[in-house]
Amino acid sequence: MTVAAQPQAHPQKVSLREPPSWRRTKNQLMTVLMVLAFVVTLVPLGFVLVTVIAKGASIISWSFLTSSIPPPVLPANVGGMGPAIVGTLEITALATVIAVPLGILGAIYINEYGGKGFLAQVVRFMSDVMTGVPSIIMGLFIFTLWTLRFQYSGLGGALALACLMLPVVIRSSEEMLKLVPDSLREGSYALGATKARVTVTVVLPAAVGGIVSGALLAVARATGETAPLLFTIGIVTSVNANVFSGSNTSLPSQIFLNATQPYDGAQARGWGAALTLVVIAFIFMIAARLVTARFARYQR
Amino acid sequence: MTQVDPAIPAGSTSPLAHRRPLGDRGFALLALASGLLVLVVLALIAISTSQQAASWFSAEGLKIFTNNWNPAANQFGALAFIYGTAITAVIALVLAVPVSIGIALLLTEVVQPRLARPIVYVVDLLAVVPSVVWGLWGILVFAPWAQHVYSSIASGVNGIPVLSFLFGGQNISGASFFTAGLILAFMITPIVTSLSREVIATTPSIDKQGAYALGATRWEMISGVVWPHSKGGVVGAVLLGLGRAMGETIAAALVIGSSATITSHLFAPGYNMPAVIANQFGESYGVFRAGLMGMGVLLFAFTIIVNIIARGVVERSARRARGA
Numbered sequence: 300m301t302v303a304a305q306p307q308a309h310p311q312k313v314s315l316r317e318p319p320s321w322r323r324t325k326n327q328l329m330t331v332l333m334v335l336a337f338v339v340t341l342v343p344l345g346f347v348l349v350t351v352i353a354k355g356a357s358i359i360s361w362s363f364l365t366s367s368i369p370p371p372v373l374p375a376n377v378g379g380m381g382p383a384i385v386g387t388l389e390i391t392a393l394a395t396v397i398a399v400p401l402g403i404l405g406a407i408y409i410n411e412y413g414g415k416g417f418l419a420q421v422v423r424f425m426s427d428v429m430t431g432v433p434s435i436i437m438g439l440f441i442f443t444l445w446t447l448r449f450q451y452s453g454l455g456g457a458l459a460l461a462c463l464m465l466p467v468v469i470r471s472s473e474e475m476l477k478l479v480p481d482s483l484r485e486g487s488y489a490l491g492a493t494k495a496r497v498t499v500t501v502v503l504p505a506a507v508g509g510i511v512s513g514a515l516l517a518v519a520r521a522t523g524e525t526a527p528l529l530f531t532i533g534i535v536t537s538v539n540a541n542v543f544s545g546s547n548t549s550l551p552s553q554i555f556l557n558a559t560q561p562y563d564g565a566q567a568r569g570w571g572a573a574l575t576l577v578v579i580a581f582i583f584m585i586a587a588r589l590v591t592a593r594f595a596r597y598q599r
Numbered sequence: 600m601t602q603v604d605p606a607i608p609a610g611s612t613s614p615l616a617h618r619r620p621l622g623d624r625g626f627a628l629l630a631l632a633s634g635l636l637v638l639v640v641l642a643l644i645a646i647s648t649s650q651q652a653a654s655w656f657s658a659e660g661l662k663i664f665t666n667n668w669n670p671a672a673n674q675f676g677a678l679a680f681i682y683g684t685a686i687t688a689v690i691a692l693v694l695a696v697p698v699s700i701g702i703a704l705l706l707t708e709v710v711q712p713r714l715a716r717p718i719v720y721v722v723d724l725l726a727v728v729p730s731v732v733w734g735l736w737g738i739l740v741f742a743p744w745a746q747h748v749y750s751s752i753a754s755g756v757n758g759i760p761v762l763s764f765l766f767g768g769q770n771i772s773g774a775s776f777f778t779a780g781l782i783l784a785f786m787i788t789p790i791v792t793s794l795s796r797e798v799i800a801t802t803p804s805i806d807k808q809g810a811y812a813l814g815a816t817r818w819e820m821i822s823g824v825v826w827p828h829s830k831g832g833v834v835g836a837v838l839l840g841l842g843r844a845m846g847e848t849i850a851a852a853l854v855i856g857s858s859a860t861i862t863s864h865l866f867a868p869g870y871n872m873p874a875v876i877a878n879q880f881g882e883s884y885g886v887f888r889a890g891l892m893g894m895g896v897l898l899f900a901f902t903i904i905v906n907i908i909a910r911g912v913v914e915r916s917a918r919r920a921r922g923a
Contacts, residue, residue, distance in 0.1 A: 326816035333709060336701025337718060343785050344725055347736045401633045408634030412627055422634045424910060429637055431839060431906035432899065433846020435873050436644060439880075439895045443647045462640055469637065493619060495626035523729025526848040526873070530880055551731045551849070558735045558853055566739060573732045580727050 348577075355574025358567050364575070368536040368553065368568075371560045375567035380553060382538045383572060387549040387579070389542040390453045390532065391522050394460035399514045401461075402468025403503075406510075409469070410476040411498050423473065429466035435526035437462040442530040451533030453542035456549065459527030464517045471513025475506040475595075508594030512587040519583035523576060525551035550576040644899060652893035658886050663893065668859045668875075670883070675890040679859040681897070683776065683871035684845055687855065690780025690865065691787055691844040696837050698784075699791035706792075707799045708821055719793075726789035734853030737782045742773030742854060749773065749866040768864030774856040777865040779874075782854055783844045791840040798832030798916060799825055831916035838909035842902045848873035872898050 358375055369378030405426070413419020441459040449455070479502050487497045503510075533546030534556075550572045557569030655663065655675060665676030702722060706715045749771050756762035802825045810820040856868020857878060872894045880891050 322816050322819065326818040329818040329821075330709060333701045333705040336698040337705055337722075339698055340702065340722060340725060340785070340788055344721070344728070346740075347728055347732065348724075350736055350740055351732060401636060404630045404633035405637060408630035412630055413634065419634070422637055424914075425641060426637045427910045428903060428906045429641060431842040431846075431902055431909075432641075432644070433848060433873060433902055435846065435848040435876055436648070436895055436899045436902075439648055439651075439876070439892060440640075440644045443651045443892070444643065465640070466637060469634075493623040495623040498626070519727060523727075523731065525729070525731045526877060529877055551729060554731045554735055555849060555853070558731075558738055569735055569739075573735055576729055577727075577732060580729060584727050 351570065351573050351577055354567070354570035355572075355577075358571040359574060363568075363571055367538070368548070369564075371557065371562050371565035374564040377564070378568070380550065380568060380572045380575060382535055383548050383550045383553040384575060385538050385540065386453060386532070386535075386547045387522060387551070387576070389540075390456045390460065390528070390547065390549055391518060393454065393457035393542050394464060394521055395514070395518050397457060398461035398464035398517070399468055402465050402514070402517075403472050403510060405465070405469040406472035406476055407498055407503075409473050411494070411502065423470075426466040426469045430470065433526070434459075434463055434524050435529070438527040438530050441527070446531050450544075451531065451546040452544050453532055453539070453547040454544075455531035456528040456547065457542065459531050460521045460524060463524060463527060464521050467517040467520070468514055471517070472506070472510045475509030475513065476502060478509070479505045508590055512591040512595065515583050515587035515590065519580045519587065522580050522583065523551060525549075525555050528552050529555075550579075641903075645896075648892055648896050648899065652889050652896050654886055655889035655893040659890070663890075666859075666861055670879075670887045673886065675886060677872070677890065677894055677897070679861050680870055680872045680875050680894060682861045683855065683859075683869045684873070684898070684901075686776050686865070686869070687780045687783060687851060687871050688841055688844040690777060691783035692837065692841055694781060694784035695788045695791055695840060695844075699788050699836075699840070700795055700833060702788075702792045703795035703799050704821060704825070706796050707802075708817065708825065722789050722792050725785055730786065730847060730849040731853075733782050733786060734850040737778060737850060737854035738774060741782075742778055744773070745775075745778055746771070746773035749775070749777070753866060764863050765865055768862065768867050770862075770864065770867045772856050772866065772868045774854050774868055775866050776855065776869040779851045779855040779869070779871070780865075782850045783847055786847055786850065787840040787843045790843060791836050794836035794839060794913065795829070795833050798829045798836065798913070801832075801917070802828045829916070831919070832913055835909045835911075835913035835916065838905055838912065842905040842909065845905070846873060846898060846902050848877050852877040 360379075363379035364384060365381040366379035368380065368382055405422070409419045409423050413422065437459045440462065441455055445455045445458055483501055483505060484497055487501045492500075528549050528551065532549065532552070534552070535546045535548050539545050539547045554569050554572045554576065557565045557572070560566060560569070659675055663675065663677050664681075666678040666682075667674045667676045668679060669675075702718070706718055710718065749766075753763075753767050753771050756766050806824045806828070807820055810824045815823060851871055852874035855870060855874050857870055857874070858868040859870045859875070860867065862869070876891045876895055876898075880888070883891055
């Protein structure tokens with residue numbers, strides 16, 4: 300339009316813009332579709348977050364966060380999710396203690412010791428594959444290996460979560476170790492250090508920011524997992540502070556139970572538990588971002 | 600002891616001196632053991648779950664692939680669940696893949712890096728929302744609403760050949776194959792997006808500039824340069840999404856409708872393997888429990904195969920991208 304109007308005012312000006320053609324229209328159409336693809340993902344995300352915050356915030360109070368879990372028929376103002384919060388924190392912490400050191404050591408094996416060797420490549424490939432194993436399989440696995448012998452306990456759930464976290468920690472730590480420049484390693488070898496000493500005192504500290512942030516992301520994922528806990532931790536309605544014995548419970552398990560309850564009170568507690576869980580997962584994710592921003596010396 | 604090793608310091612004659620110190624070797628062993636742990640765990644999963652499922656496979660034989668799941672009558676055919684797993688995974692892929700590739704292209708080819716960062720954060724948020732929260736929202740908020748939408752779609756397509764085959768039917772429910780597939784689609788979008796983005800970002804910029812220099816529009820550049828370059832890797836990313844969609848449990852268990860039926864009607868309630876394991880394992884016993892465990896074995900085998908193929912495809916295309 301403007302192109303057509305311009306020539307009278309500036310007769311000298313030559314428009315280099317192509318006239319609207321099918322090629323340009325198609326280009327614009329596709330760009331719009333790409334933006335639309337992003338907008339489409341915003342809709343469900345926005346709906347879920349708004350619903351969880353709106354419904355969860357109306358029930359969450361100090362007593363909700365600390366009280367025992369009541370029978371589902373009771374109204375929303377009775378009881379809370381205290382045992383589930385304690386259980387989630389205990390189980391996730393224990394899973395972290397199990398999976399993160401082993402995962403970092405595994406990554407050290409792949410990157411520092413195995414190198415391009417066949418075994419290290421197999422381990423690397425299989426940990427990639429293991430990240431795709433469904434979480435419910437880990438639950439069944441720990442059920443047959445552990446729960447059948449030692450009964451329900453928080454430890455069983457932690458083992459199942461640790462199986463899920465292990466490959467994720469291995470892969471993220473390995474990526475970070477790969478970024479540490481070889482000159483650092485060579486410098487310390489030149490000072491006469493052994494390989495273990497080089498790895499522990501030079502390579503790991505150089506990569507620690509990225510490793511911690513990867514581990515935190517794995518923890519954020521594990522916090523929200525329900526399926527591995529279904530058959531491994533059992534169920535309780537009062538706080539079980541001993542993660543090593545006796546049945547336990549967790550926020551995801553409670554949400555799963557309450558989602559299928561017909562009672563308003565139970566559903567309201569489910570929403571409260573969902574908001575608590577999402578907040579905990581977000582805290583870990585934000586912590587991961589902060590650690591990356593603050594401590595990561597080498598970035599991808 | 601006749602030869603003198605120049606590497607051994609003059610003072611020490613012990614042959615131990617040129618062996619690495621104990622702590623050093625111990626650490627190497629520890630790292631090796633942790634690396635092997637991955638292989639050990641995978642092997643243990645396969646062995647222990649198959650053992651538990653053995654009585655199902657031996658009691659039912661090939662009847663495990665029939666469509667009659669009736670624990671009360673001791674019939675344990677799993678076909679309906681296998682069908683449900685396939686159909687929900689296909690729905691999830693059909694919905695998620697175009698969106699994911701669109702976002703990946705938007706991030707790599709269209710927007711400034713400054714703008715790409717917040718978009719990545721937002722897409723990653725989809726992955727941070729736990730599966731059970733998607734399920735809670737799906738069953739309490741989305742399904743009642745979807746019920747009306749599905750009903751009006753079903754009456755709208757009534758009589759149209761293909762559409763009424765897929766979207767028609769009498770047994771319309773808010774909790775259905777389609778709802779499960781849709782929620783799975785939300786959940787796999789982040790991983791398919793981030794992997795596709797990594798592949799697409801490896802397109803050499805010289806190729807892209809060449810296309811622009813020939814007068815191509817951005818879309819012509821994408822379809823002529825970026826797509827041929829990243830096709831393989833994107834296929835790998837889609838396969839990884841397929842693996843995730845097949846194994847995702849809790850959201851599906853809540854919104855799939857829990858009815859072991861085989862039907863072409865996507866708005867009808869159904870069931871899939873992870874969901875039936877999650878819902879029925881607690882009350883199971885004997886062959887019933889072995890059957891559920893056996894579906895776990897099938898699921899493990901499917902996802903391992905899909906993941907091995909996917910990782911292989913991704914690695915090969917990454918190697919080719921580096922080599923080119």
